[in-house]
Amino acid sequence: MAGALTQSNIGGPPPDIPNFPAGGGGGEDRDRPYRGGSRQASITGIIVLMCASTMTFISFVSAMVVRRGLNTDWRHFQLPHILWWNTGILIVSSIVIDCARRVLVRNRRRLFNWLWSFGAVLGLAFLAGQILAWTQLEARGLYVGKGPASAFFYVLTWSHAVHVIGALLPVLYIEFRALRWELGPGRRTLVVVSAIFWHFLDVIWLGIMGLFVFWA
Amino acid sequence: METRALSRRMRVPRPRAIVRAVFSTDHPAIARQYFFLSLAAVVFGVLLSLLMRFHVVHPTAQVGWFERLWPVKAIGGVMTPELYLSLLTLHGTVMIFFVLTLAPVNAFGNLVLPAQLGAEGFAFPRLNMASFWITLLSFGILIASFTAAEGGPLAGWTAYPPLSAVGAISGPGEGLGQTLWFVSIALFCAASLLTSINFIATIVDMRAPGMMLMRMPLTCWTWFVTAILMLLSFPVLMAAVILILSDRLGGSSFFVPAGLLVGDLDIPHSGGSPLLWQHLFWFFGHPEVYIAILPGMGIVSAVLSNFSRKPVFSYRGMVYASVSIAFLGLVVWGHHMFTSGINPYSAIAFSVLSMSIGVPSAVKTFNWIATAWGGTFELTTAMLFALGFVSVFVTGGLSGLFLGQPTIDAYFHDTYFVVAHFHLIMGIAALFGIFAATFYWFPLLFSGRMLNETLGKAHFYLTFVFAYATFFPMHFAGFAGNPRRYADFTSFDFLQPLLPLHRWITHSAYVLAAVQLIFFWNLFWSIRRGRQASENPWRATTLEWSRRRGIVVRGPYEYRQKGGERDYIMQDEPDAGATV
Numbered sequence: 001m002a003g004a005l006t007q008s009n010i011g012g013p014p015p016d017i018p019n020f021p022a023g024g025g026g027g028e029d030r031d032r033p034y035r036g037g038s039r040q041a042s043i044t045g046i047i048v049l050m051c052a053s054t055m056t057f058i059s060f061v062s063a064m065v066v067r068r069g070l071n072t073d074w075r076h077f078q079l080p081h082i083l084w085w086n087t088g089i090l091i092v093s094s095i096v097i098d099c100a101r102r103v104l105v106r107n108r109r110r111l112f113n114w115l116w117s118f119g120a121v122l123g124l125a126f127l128a129g130q131i132l133a134w135t136q137l138e139a140r141g142l143y144v145g146k147g148p149a150s151a152f153f154y155v156l157t158w159s160h161a162v163h164v165i166g167a168l169l170p171v172l173y174i175e176f177r178a179l180r181w182e183l184g185p186g187r188r189t190l191v192v193v194s195a196i197f198w199h200f201l202d203v204i205w206l207g208i209m210g211l212f213v214f215w216a
Numbered sequence: 217m218e219t220r221a222l223s224r225r226m227r228v229p230r231p232r233a234i235v236r237a238v239f240s241t242d243h244p245a246i247a248r249q250y251f252f253l254s255l256a257a258v259v260f261g262v263l264l265s266l267l268m269r270f271h272v273v274h275p276t277a278q279v280g281w282f283e284r285l286w287p288v289k290a291i292g293g294v295m296t297p298e299l300y301l302s303l304l305t306l307h308g309t310v311m312i313f314f315v316l317t318l319a320p321v322n323a324f325g326n327l328v329l330p331a332q333l334g335a336e337g338f339a340f341p342r343l344n345m346a347s348f349w350i351t352l353l354s355f356g357i358l359i360a361s362f363t364a365a366e367g368g369p370l371a372g373w374t375a376y377p378p379l380s381a382v383g384a385i386s387g388p389g390e391g392l393g394q395t396l397w398f399v400s401i402a403l404f405c406a407a408s409l410l411t412s413i414n415f416i417a418t419i420v421d422m423r424a425p426g427m428m429l430m431r432m433p434l435t436c437w438t439w440f441v442t443a444i445l446m447l448l449s450f451p452v453l454m455a456a457v458i459l460i461l462s463d464r465l466g467g468s469s470f471f472v473p474a475g476l477l478v479g480d481l482d483i484p485h486s487g488g489s490p491l492l493w494q495h496l497f498w499f500f501g502h503p504e505v506y507i508a509i510l511p512g513m514g515i516v517s518a519v520l521s522n523f524s525r526k527p528v529f530s531y532r533g534m535v536y537a538s539v540s541i542a543f544l545g546l547v548v549w550g551h552h553m554f555t556s557g558i559n560p561y562s563a564i565a566f567s568v569l570s571m572s573i574g575v576p577s578a579v580k581t582f583n584w585i586a587t588a589w590g591g592t593f594e595l596t597t598a599m600l601f602a603l604g605f606v607s608v609f610v611t612g613g614l615s616g617l618f619l620g621q622p623t624i625d626a627y628f629h630d631t632y633f634v635v636a637h638f639h640l641i642m643g644i645a646a647l648f649g650i651f652a653a654t655f656y657w658f659p660l661l662f663s664g665r666m667l668n669e670t671l672g673k674a675h676f677y678l679t680f681v682f683a684y685a686t687f688f689p690m691h692f693a694g695f696a697g698n699p700r701r702y703a704d705f706t707s708f709d710f711l712q713p714l715l716p717l718h719r720w721i722t723h724s725a726y727v728l729a730a731v732q733l734i735f736f737w738n739l740f741w742s743i744r745r746g747r748q749a750s751e752n753p754w755r756a757t758t759l760e761w762s763r764r765r766g767i768v769v770r771g772p773y774e775y776r777q778k779g780g781e782r783d784y785i786m787q788d789e790p791d792a793g794a795t796v
Contacts, residue, residue, distance in 0.1 A: 034241070037339030041421040045340060048413045052451045059455035059499075063492055067470060071487040145467025148487060155462055 039189040046193045050200045053163060057204055060159065061211065064152045068216065075147050079212055080136045086129035087209055093122035094202040097171075101195045107185050113178050116191075120171050123164065123198075130161050149216055156208050163201055170194045239349075241341035247327035248661060249348050250318050253355065254650075257314035260359075262729050264307040269722040271295045271303075273715070275704040288388050289367045298388050300703035301370035306362050308373030309397070312504065313404055314355055316642055319650045320511035321446070322351070322411055325439045327660055329415065331760035332433050334424020334768055334788065339417035340410075347410040354403035361396035369394035372701065374497060377471035377490045378483070381463045385478050395464060398457050405454040408446050415443035424759070424788070426768035430535070431787065433758045433772040434528060437535050438514030441542035442507050448546060449503035456496035463488070494556055498549035506545040508642055509609075510538060512649020513580060516602045518773075519652050520584055522756050523599035524591025525783055527773040529583045537576035537583075544573045554622040555629045563622045570620035577613055581606060596754075597672030601652035604680050605645050612640030615691065630701070633694025639687040651676075651735070658742065659753060660760060665746030666753065671738040675731065682728040689717055757786050764788050 037045075068074050100115035134154070137143070142150040171194055177183055183191065240246060270277070275295075282290035282299075289299035326344065330337050338344050362368035367389040371380035375397070384391030419440045423432070432440075459470040463485070471493045474486035521528045528534060550558060550566030584606050593599070615637040618624050628634060658667045693714055698705070705711040705718065752761040758772050766788040774785045 034337045034341060036337065036341050037417060037422050041339040041417045044420050045343075045413050045417040048416045048447060049409075052409050052413070052447050055448055055451035056455045059452045059496060060459075063455070063459060063470065063496065066489065066492050066495075067487070070489050070492075073487045143467075144462060145469075148469065151462065151466070151468035151470065154466075155458060155468075159458065 039192065042189050042193050043196070046196050050197065053200070053204070056159065057156070057207070060152070060156055064156075064211070064216065067148050067152070071148075073147060074149055074216075076216065077137075077140075077142055077149055077153075079209075080133045082129050082133050082136065083209065086126050086133065087205065089122050089126045089129065090202055090205055093119050093126065094199050096122060097195050097198050101188070101191055104183060104188050104191055105185055109178070109181060109184065112183070116171075116175060116178055119198075120168070120175050123168050123171060127161060127164060127168070130157060130164075133157075152216065153212060156211075160201065160205055160208060163204070167194065167197050167201055171198070239345060241345045243326045243330060243338055243341065243344060244660070246344055246348050247323050247325075250323040250326060250351070251661065253348075253352060254315050254319040254323055257310050257318070257355065261307050261310040261315060262732070264303045264310070266725065266729055267295075268300060268303050268307065269725045271300050271703060272705065273719050273722045275706055286367055288365075295703075297703035298370055299367065301372070301701065302362070302368040302389050302393075304701060305369050305372050305375075305397075306358070309358060309401075312373060312508065312642070313401075314351075314358075315650075316508035316646050317408070317504070318351065320515070320646065320653070321415075321439065321442055321507065322347075324511065324515070324650075324653045324657065325411075325415060328657060328760050329436060329439055330418060330422070331660075332436050332758050333419065333422065334427050334759050334765070335418060335422040338414050339422055340414050343410050344414050347407045347414070350403055350407035350410070354400045354407060357396050357400040357403065361393045361400060364389065364391075364393040364396060366391065367393060369397045374501070375460070375493075376497075377460060377463070377488075377493050378473070378476055378485075381460055381471050381488075381493075382476070382478060382483050382485070383464055385481060385483070395461070398461050398464075402454055402457045402461075405450040405457070408450045412443040412446040412450075415439055416447065419443075424765075424768050426788075428768075430532070431768055431771050433514075434517040434531070434534055434538070435511070435514035435758075437538050438510045441538050442510045445503040445507050445510075445542050445545065449500040449507075452496055453500035456493060456500070459496075460493065491553075491556055491558070494553050495549070498552040499546075501552065502549045503542075503545050505638070505642060506541060508646045509649070510542065512605060512646050512652075513538065513609075515649050515653045515656070516584060516605045517580075517587070518756075518758065519598050519602040519656055520587050520606075521773045521775060522656075522754050523594040523596055523602075524588045525594070525775045526587055526591040527771075527775055529586035530579075531771065531773065533579055534583055537579040540576040541573060541580075544569060544576070548573065551620050551625070554625045560622070567620055567622055571617055574613070574617055577609075581610060596655070597667070597669055597676055598652045598655040598754075600673065600676045601648045601655065604676065605648040605652065607680075608640055608645040608648060608683075611688070612637060612645055616641070627697075628694055630699055631694040632690040632698045632700055635700050636687055636690035636694060639690070643687065644683045651679075654739075656754065657760075658746070659749035662743045662746070664749050665742050666749045667742045667746060668738050671734055675734040675738065678731040678734070679728065682724050682731060685724040686721055686728050689721055693717055693721075752786075755782070755784055757784050759787055762786050762788055764790075766790060 096115055097119040100112050100119060103115065104112040134157070137150065137153075142153075144151050144154045170190055174183070174191055174194060237245070240249075277295075278293040279290075279295075280293050282295055283293045286299055289296050289302065326338075366384070369375070369380065369389050370387055371390070371394065375394070379386050380390070380394055382390075383394075419432075419436060459468075462468045463470050463472055467484075469485040469488040471490055472483065472485035472488040473490065476483040476485065517528050517534060548566055548570045550562055551570045554563050554566075588603070615633065619628055619634060619637060654661070655667050655672055659665060696710075696714055698711060698714055705715065751763065754761070757774050759768070764786075767790075768787050769790065770785065770787055772787055774787075775783060777783050777785050
């Protein structure tokens with residue numbers, strides 16, 4: 001490509017570069033094992049993961065919309081009351097976990113430990129509540145093969161529960177490290193990322209509840 | 217204020233060297249793992265295809281070891297139609313997932329992407345490692361599905377319900393075999409998601425200073441849009457697989473309609489829609505084929521530029537074309553369903569959008585030609601495969617324009633015309649991209665060695681000739697109305713005149729497969745004894761060939777530099793050097 005306009009000046013002059021340390025080979029290095037990207041990269045990663053999870057839930061919802069319109073066999077059912085308690089528990093756990101994230105930034109680690117532990121317990125309580133809800137539904141004869149409404153309910157709530165279990169694993173790992181006083185303002189990436197994903201699961205759950213209360 | 221001191225880190229003994237080597241987080245090592253997995257998969261896939269082609273021309277042949285391997289589906293050593301369909305299912309699954317998704321994206325992306333960006337490594341090295349092992353587990357479960365008691369699934373790689381949703385009643389292999397197949401696919405989806413997260417985060421956040429988006433090599437751009445496609449399409453397949461597993465194991469009826477009879481048996485499902493599966497599957501399925509081809513396009517751009525000693529023609533146009541192809545690829549899934557009874561108005565919409573993909577594809581094709589035009593050719597094997605890619609991309613892509621029209625597709629759907637189209641595009645073009653990448657980046661893959669160029673050229677010319685000889689005649693079979701996925705043509709009068717054509721295709725396929733042994737010989741010999749490469753054997757401009765680790769100061773394809781001692785200048789070369 002001839003001419004003054006070359007690829008080197010398409011994007012403009014390079015930005016001001018801070019003192020960039022040279023060296024550091026790719027891959028593993030015995031003295032300084034490569035650990036991966038920065039906090040910003042981790043946040044990008046969790047945003048990307050949320051997009052993927054959103055696509056999964058959108059697929060389920062679109063299948064639900066199609067399926068409901070196909071036939072006259074859709075039977076609305078009453079949600080167990082415990083689901084409302086679970087919703088409250090999840091919202092409170094989100095608030096608590098976010099408070100914990102904020103206090104860690106200010107290096108209040110003892111308070112962080114209390115808040116994070118409370119959040120983890122609430123998360124486990126949510127899971128226990130879900131199991132109870134499924135048990136109650138089955139006792140009423142509403143199992144996955146009973147009809148499309150209950151089938152979608154189980155698929156959506158099971159998928160959400162799997163995501164919650166996936167989110168609880170780092171929450172519990174953080175709990176383990178926090179109790180050993182290994183976290184702090186400079187070591188909080190996993191806390192930030194876990195909190196973001198936990199809030200996301202909160203939103204997904206509110207969406208599922210909204211779907212079954214107001215539409216399905 | 218917190219005064220408690222940090223506790224001592226628990227001392228964990230360092231894993232043994234062999235464990236660190238096997239479960240490596242080093243991205244070139246992971247790349248090699250993916251490369252060999254793809255290699256094993258392609259060998260398996262090719263063997264399956266040869267068995268299929270053998271059966272097409274010898275449908276009643278008795279082969280003793282058939283019965284030993286498949287006692288239920290090859291009684292008396294004769295391949296049953298059910299076994300043919302199982303071979304077909306596994307062939308498609310293995311090739312599309314474990315060869316055409318793994319090799320261009322995972323193997324070469326892992327090898328080269330961080331280096332081309334000037335990054336130290338990937339954003340999430342442990343996630344990268346986990347992704348490989350989940351993929352390997354997925355492959356193992358797929359093989360297990362094939363070797364399950366009554367044989368592998370026979371619903372095709374598309375696994376359409378109700379055949380794939382009602383269980384063992386619908387055929388041998390449809391019980392445990394089909395369930396394991398779905399589990400394998402779900403694991404593959406999870407592994408691919410981890411890969412896409414890693415790629416996107418690395419490209420967005422870990423580029424070297426000065427590596428602006430519009431200075432990234434085109435390979436990085438194609439891996440970027442491919443990762444986005446993976447991110448948006450694999451979760452939909454995962455959702456569909458969860459729903460169909462619920463139908464199979466939980467008694468739900470997402471995809472199975474009422475009143476279904478299999479043999480004399482009334483299937484106890486009601487209210488579902490097989491079309492719902494098709495929508496969900498093809499929403500994934502069409503982006504999947506772009507996932508297979510886009511990285512190859514990036515590689516071809518890089519190789520054509522390098523070996524023409526010219527910059528890529530219209531770098532910005534190539535970027536926009538790649539992004540357009542990826543975006544349009546997400547909205548055209550209905551062209552796989554023209555004959556499924558969808559609303560004809562939606563078919564028009566899908567048709568127009570499908571044919572509009574021809575525009576950015578043509579932009580890329582003309583840009584490749586313009587890149588090579590007037591260049592100083594160096595006909596290395598990588599360059600030959602890149603030129604071959606352009607050829608086959610045109611021939612294979614043109615038949616896609618026919619198939620993208622509902623009225624024409626009404627005739628061609630489920631005929632060998634479709635088989636010809638996707639084998640030219642995926643079986644040859646995408647594979648040529650993989651071969652070009654292998655020859656080009658072999659020094660980075662295996663300790664600075666080079667593949668043998670003489671063997672490489674022999675492999676290319678023979679593959680080019682016999683690939684066209686195998687797959688091009690399938691167009692004519694399609695014109696004549698030859699259906700696909702039929703195990704036996706001898707029962708149909710209108711197909712008898714096509715039997716000589718099928719014999720030609722089969723014999724050509726045997727030779728094509730045999731020719732690949734040249735590549736395998738070259739590969740395994742060169743790993744140990746290949747000529748040592750210099751630091752930058754192809755005199756390339758991109759960062760994977762640089763040890764400087766400096767700041768990026770120019771675009772990726774600054775060839776044709778005049779006046780200096782070299783005709784190229786690397787992206788991070790601090791001296792401005794000679795300019796055009």
